[in-house]
Amino acid sequence: MPDDGDVVVFKDVTKRYRDVVAVDRASFTMRAGDVFGFIGPNGAGKTTTIRIMVGLIQDHEGQVSVGGHPMPAAMAEAHRDLGYMPQQVNFQDWRTVDQALSTFARLSGVPRDEVPWRIKEVLELVDILEYRGKRVTELSGGTLQKVGMAQALIHRPKLLVLDEPMSGLDPASRWQFKQIIKNLGRAGTSIFFSSHILSDVQDVANRIGILSRGRLMWTGTFEDLAAHFKVTNDYDIVLSLDNGRWKELASLAGLTAVVEVAPGRLLARIGAGADVDATVHAILAGLLERGCRVRSLGPITPNLEQLYMRYVQGGGGA
Amino acid sequence: MSLPLLFVDELRGFYRSRVMLFLWVGMPVLALVVHLLAQSSSEMPVTVLTAILVSTLSGTLASAMLVVSILSERERHVFDLFVVRPVKRRDILLSKFLAVYLCVVSAAMIAVGVGALIDYFNAAVPMDIVLDGVAKSLVMSFAMLAVTAAAGVLIGIAAPSMLVGVILVIYGGNQMSGVVGLAGYYLGNDALTIGIGLVLAVVLLAISVRVFDRKQL
Numbered sequence: 001m002p003d004d005g006d007v008v009v010f011k012d013v014t015k016r017y018r019d020v021v022a023v024d025r026a027s028f029t030m031r032a033g034d035v036f037g038f039i040g041p042n043g044a045g046k047t048t049t050i051r052i053m054v055g056l057i058q059d060h061e062g063q064v065s066v067g068g069h070p071m072p073a074a075m076a077e078a079h080r081d082l083g084y085m086p087q088q089v090n091f092q093d094w095r096t097v098d099q100a101l102s103t104f105a106r107l108s109g110v111p112r113d114e115v116p117w118r119i120k121e122v123l124e125l126v127d128i129l130e131y132r133g134k135r136v137t138e139l140s141g142g143t144l145q146k147v148g149m150a151q152a153l154i155h156r157p158k159l160l161v162l163d164e165p166m167s168g169l170d171p172a173s174r175w176q177f178k179q180i181i182k183n184l185g186r187a188g189t190s191i192f193f194s195s196h197i198l199s200d201v202q203d204v205a206n207r208i209g210i211l212s213r214g215r216l217m218w219t220g221t222f223e224d225l226a227a228h229f230k231v232t233n234d235y236d237i238v239l240s241l242d243n244g245r246w247k248e249l250a251s252l253a254g255l256t257a258v259v260e261v262a263p264g265r266l267l268a269r270i271g272a273g274a275d276v277d278a279t280v281h282a283i284l285a286g287l288l289e290r291g292c293r294v295r296s297l298g299p300i301t302p303n304l305e306q307l308y309m310r311y312v313q314g315g316g317g318a
Numbered sequence: 319m320s321l322p323l324l325f326v327d328e329l330r331g332f333y334r335s336r337v338m339l340f341l342w343v344g345m346p347v348l349a350l351v352v353h354l355l356a357q358s359s360s361e362m363p364v365t366v367l368t369a370i371l372v373s374t375l376s377g378t379l380a381s382a383m384l385v386v387s388i389l390s391e392r393e394r395h396v397f398d399l400f401v402v403r404p405v406k407r408r409d410i411l412l413s414k415f416l417a418v419y420l421c422v423v424s425a426a427m428i429a430v431g432v433g434a435l436i437d438y439f440n441a442a443v444p445m446d447i448v449l450d451g452v453a454k455s456l457v458m459s460f461a462m463l464a465v466t467a468a469a470g471v472l473i474g475i476a477a478p479s480m481l482v483g484v485i486l487v488i489y490g491g492n493q494m495s496g497v498v499g500l501a502g503y504y505l506g507n508d509a510l511t512i513g514i515g516l517v518l519a520v521v522l523l524a525i526s527v528r529v530f531d532r533k534q535l
Contacts, residue, residue, distance in 0.1 A: 056402065057534050084398070090394040092331055092391065094335065099330070108404070
């Protein structure tokens with residue numbers, strides 16, 4: 001797998017299940033080192049996209065390449081540096097955690113003498129070392145999911161593909177998984193993951209893809225997404241002394257509106273094209289000049305959930 | 319080459335499965351039961367009776383084990399974690415086939431061995447005659463077992479559900495080994511009959527691999 005360049009390329013990829021179009025002409029690229037969060041409602045085609053990416057589905061239209069290797073023609077090469085965690089992790093019932101990880105490590109090319117400490121390393125990472133000798137049938141759903149993450153990491157892949165890795169985990173485990181993804185991302189591993197939990201995507205991903213009804217509506221950074229929606233420069237102002245004279249600021253240059261959203265709490269909207277820094281300075285100076293005391297003043301940034309809802313409800317329009 | 323690794327792995331799983339436990343323990347016990355029953359009702363050596371029973375049971379059990387194992391792993395997406403690694407799908411199927419075949423053949427040999435031991439101490443018929451006849455029929459049985467097991471692999475891969483798979487293996491899979499029996503009957507040449515059985519097993523496995531390669535998991 002090349003160190004630089006595109007690790008995943010989808011070009012006009014379509015997958016149909018009889019009359020249902022699960023993925024509709026999806027095109028996107030993922031750069032090396034990206035942590036790519038893939039979001040979309042149920043049935044949007046996230047899992048199908050992921051299964052196409054890892055080679056489990058091959059009868060699709062369009063072109064896919066992973067790690068610079070065309071799929072499915074050069075699948076074995078692509079699989080060498082790929083780690084995959086499915087949405088539901090299942091192992092053969094007779095296996096212990098240790099046996100499962102040992103087999104997958106060996107099949108992924110980990111040298112025999114390295115296998116025991118690699119297993120210890122990944123189990124410590126996901127914090128389930130004490131389950132090493134347990135049979136997989138004795139594990140809870142959350143622990144099984146952690147074993148799923150461990151098997152995806154055992155051979156230190158350069159590309160990690162995770163399908164809903166954090167769904168069904170308790171808050172502590174979710175936080176732990178996010179830390180793992182962040183740390184791997186910092187270390188240079190390219191990570192593609194899907195999630196319903198939008199705050200998790202916002203916390204972890206540096207690029208986001210929005211999928212709706214099989215169509216990839218948008219890819220880019222969170223900041224790009226906010227810019228795409230022409231998010232207004234709204235500022236939240238909390239007053240510790242409100243004498244009502246803030247209303248006089250309505251005529252301030254660059255300010256399009258100032259309204260009271262709650263007692264002692266204002267929303268100031270700065271118009272498009274206005275000098276934001278100068279206007280914010282003028283708002284603050286104006287409030288102080290008029291005898292208002294300001295406890296705090298800060299921008300209102302929409303979170304991913306709000307932007308995502310705008311996209312899904314508005315069909316992608318700004 | 320992942321086949322040896324997968325084979326040892328599957329062997330580790332199959333040899334201690336419940337079905338195999340029945341075969342390891344149940345078949346020798348069956349030989350003893352046959353001995354007790356034969357004492358009062360038949361002059362046929364226990365080795366021969368056990369070999370007949372083993373031949374009848376082992377094909378059904380091997381094919382059923384393979385169908386259930388493959389279909390269950392397909393339905394639970396267990397294969398996903400294997401095929402996203404640099405592993406040939408062919409090796410996944412062959413390792414299962416070889417592991418089940420080896421386990422069932424070993425269990426059958428143990429059972430027949432127990433029968434032979436009983437005969438050694440009790441039978442009126444000379445042991446060399448008994449063993450010669452049993453060896454021939456067992457080799458034939460194992461060729462038939464290879465066909466049945468290969469049919470089990472194909473049904474496991476192609477069947478749309480567990481229910482359909484089990485019905486197919488019970489009513490269809492085992493009948494395939496009848497081809498070997500018929501060939502033996504008409505040709506009267508053991509080596510040729512065994513060869514036909516092995517070729518049929520290889521063809522069934524090749525079709526299974528082809529289907530699995532194209533299967534969307």
